[in-house]
Amino acid sequence: MRYVALDRLINLFDGYREVFRVGTLQVLLVQEQGRRYAVQAACPHRDWPLQHGVIQGGEIVCSKHGWSFDLASGRPTHPLADCRLPVYPIAYQDNTIGILLNPECM
Numbered sequence: 001m002r003y004v005a006l007d008r009l010i011n012l013f014d015g016y017r018e019v020f021r022v023g024t025l026q027v028l029l030v031q032e033q034g035r036r037y038a039v040q041a042a043c044p045h046r047d048w049p050l051q052h053g054v055i056q057g058g059e060i061v062c063s064k065h066g067w068s069f070d071l072a073s074g075r076p077t078h079p080l081a082d083c084r085l086p087v088y089p090i091a092y093q094d095n096t097i098g099i100l101l102n103p104e105c106m
Contacts, residue, residue, distance in 0.1 A: 003091050005098040012036065012097065017051050027088060027099060030055065030071065037071040038099045040086040050085075060085075 006020045006029050016031040019041045026041035032055050039060070043050055048064035055061075059077050061068040068077045069085035076084060088099040 001089075001100040002103055003093055003098050004101055005093065005096040006038070007097055009092070009095050009097055019049075019051055022099070022101065025101075029097070030060075032058075032071075035071075036090055036097065038088040038090050039069075039071060039074065043067060044083040044085055045081065 004022050006027065007018060012031045014031055014033060018029050020027045020029060028039050028041040028050055030037045039050070041050060042048060043062040043064065045062065045065060045067045048062050050060055050062060053060045053063050055071070058071050059068045060071055066078065067081045069075065069081070070077055072087070074085040074087040076082065088101065091098055091100045
């Protein structure tokens with residue numbers, strides 16, 4: 001696994017949402033209620049940007065069709081959702097936050 005830095009820890013706060021390009025991936029980094037998540041930046045249903053989706057109770061809701069996903073596992077929580085939201089493992093190095101990826105994902 002390879003560490004890819006996304007941002008400096010000092011920049012994070014509750015309500016933080018930022019999209020990062022990592023190779024061919026678009027990663028959404030989120031902080032809500034002190035918890036940090038890194039997920040695919042687009043809804044797997046119709047590729048709609050999730051950056052402005054509603055986050056409640058550890059779930060993100062796509063603003064286009066209302067599909068929802070657990071931020072920690074990517075598991076769908078909407079009754080019609082039949083696909084998972086890709087989730088990336090968070091890691092820390094020095095004063096940065098990033099994700100761990102297999103080299104073939106980049």
